[in-house]
Amino acid sequence: xxxxxxxxxxxxxxxxxxxxxxxxxxxxxxxxxxxxxxxxxxxxxxxxxxxxxxxxxxxxxxxxxxxxxxxxxxxxxxxxxxxxxxxxxxxxxxxxxxxxxxxxxxxxxxxxxxxxxxxxxxxxxxxxxxxxxxxxxxxxxxxxxxxxxxxxxxxxxxxxxxxxxxxxxxxxxxxxxxxxxxxxxxxxxxxxxxxxxxxxxxxxxxxxxxxxxxxxxxxxxxxxxxxxxxxxxxxxxxxxxxxxxxxxxxxxxxxxxxxxxxxxxxxxxxxxxxxxxxxxxxxxxxxxxxxxxxxxxxxxxxxxxxxxxxxxxxxxxxxxxxxxxxxxxxxxxxxxxxxxxxxxxxxxxxxxxxxxxxxxxxxxxxxxxxxxxxxxxxxxxxxxxxxxxxxxxxxxxxxxxxxxxxxxxxxxxxxxxxxxxxxxxxxxxxxxxxxxxxxxxxxxxxxxxxxxxxxxxxxxxxxxxxxxxxxxxxxxxxxxxxxxxxxxxxx
Numbered sequence: 001x002x003x004x005x006x007x008x009x010x011x012x013x014x015x016x017x018x019x020x021x022x023x024x025x026x027x028x029x030x031x032x033x034x035x036x037x038x039x040x041x042x043x044x045x046x047x048x049x050x051x052x053x054x055x056x057x058x059x060x061x062x063x064x065x066x067x068x069x070x071x072x073x074x075x076x077x078x079x080x081x082x083x084x085x086x087x088x089x090x091x092x093x094x095x096x097x098x099x100x101x102x103x104x105x106x107x108x109x110x111x112x113x114x115x116x117x118x119x120x121x122x123x124x125x126x127x128x129x130x131x132x133x134x135x136x137x138x139x140x141x142x143x144x145x146x147x148x149x150x151x152x153x154x155x156x157x158x159x160x161x162x163x164x165x166x167x168x169x170x171x172x173x174x175x176x177x178x179x180x181x182x183x184x185x186x187x188x189x190x191x192x193x194x195x196x197x198x199x200x201x202x203x204x205x206x207x208x209x210x211x212x213x214x215x216x217x218x219x220x221x222x223x224x225x226x227x228x229x230x231x232x233x234x235x236x237x238x239x240x241x242x243x244x245x246x247x248x249x250x251x252x253x254x255x256x257x258x259x260x261x262x263x264x265x266x267x268x269x270x271x272x273x274x275x276x277x278x279x280x281x282x283x284x285x286x287x288x289x290x291x292x293x294x295x296x297x298x299x300x301x302x303x304x305x306x307x308x309x310x311x312x313x314x315x316x317x318x319x320x321x322x323x324x325x326x327x328x329x330x331x332x333x334x335x336x337x338x339x340x341x342x343x344x345x346x347x348x349x350x351x352x353x354x355x356x357x358x359x360x361x362x363x364x365x366x367x368x369x370x371x372x373x374x375x376x377x378x379x380x381x382x383x384x385x386x387x388x389x390x391x392x393x394x395x396x397x398x399x400x401x402x403x404x405x406x407x408x409x410x411x412x413x414x415x416x417x418x419x420x421x422x423x424x425x426x427x428x429x430x431x432x433x434x435x436x437x438x439x440x441x442x443x444x445x446x447x448x449x450x451x452x453x454x455x456x457x458x459x460x461x462x463x464x465x466x467x468x469x470x471x472x473x474x475x476x477x478x479x480x481x482x483x484x485x486x487x488x489x490x491x
Contacts, residue, residue, distance in 0.1 A: 092147055102150070107162035108162075131159065132156070139152055211271060211336075213269045213272050213333075213335055216268045216270075216287065217358050219326070239301060247266060250290055251268045255282060256286060257270070260349065268286075281387060283378070284387075330373070331377060336352050337349075357398065357405065360398035360400070363490070367488065368409075370393070371409075372409065374408050376408065391408060391428060392406065395485045427456055430453050434453065439484040
């Protein structure tokens, strides 16, 4: 209408509306096109799907709890429940008997792992914790990928009890092992060695084993005379206690193993039950310390009236030394070491022909009037470090042995006598030369040198023995094939 019959105000309103209508329809068309676009997209991507719509505003009170969150929008739960209903995919609970099998297998595995690592408590605990974590992670993976729920509580409790049971069992076993070691070795080897074995029992082989050891046999000269004079009095036991205690302490201090006591005699060895590279040196050092200690023990026993003048006079008869005198024999060789006895009583001991030889060497001292004799096997070891003074005495064939053994007198330890005097060195040299003449059947030259040594060291037993042999062989020569070996007639 060109001149409508309306007011100017209305005219302006309709004119403005007329101008805006194209813009309004254009915007509506854009919204419609966008909606259509979304519908096309949703139709393509959500075809056949069910949409659960709901309110998730922060002010809502529709909250719930689930295994993962203490406060969770229930709208999320509705979707999950609907999906499970539609898919028919529900959480499955594994049968309890299968859980029991898993728990049993886990317990066995943990027990085995704990036993394998029982010597290392840190490794033991780490393996137990790692297997527990592995079991939890494995059950979680099964649940995530298969929807199958495994009861963890039985498995967890089984692992805990299996681990604790194994640890307690290992502790009891270790305590018994330590108690056994303590009882078996406490009185026969050094406390330091016992402690080392207790800390690492694998170092100890309880069964019999062949091992090179250095054996020592000691015996008091004419102890039967002493015991006869003392009779059944308490003084005899007092004497043995005063003698055996410091002697045993010396052996233990040198980390030796005391095999047994036979009256006044001590049988000991080194390099068992633990390895000792310097076992021969330890044995020889112990022998020299025993010789030094014996002098003090003799003084004390005389001062206390246990060794009376009557006893000392008896000890002086028939070329006796007239004092407390310990003979020692030492030999290095392979023997069988281990426990012998019954289930109720066992002794850790050494058996073998080389033990017998050490015992024979102790007895050979009687023939030569010496105090400490060692075999050539032992001498060849200690000779390398020059810590001892030795004198080659003879080659002998002891009773029960076909093979001759070269014997040496262990004269001094450089710990007690730092050096030999000029005279002593000359006498050692003269004795060696006399021995060479003797083995060459040069009786006159040998006797002359032996007599010279004896004149400088009165009472030297080996020189006296060889002087008598020179006189004997001068009258009755040995066979032409004589090898210089002297055959012992007594033990």
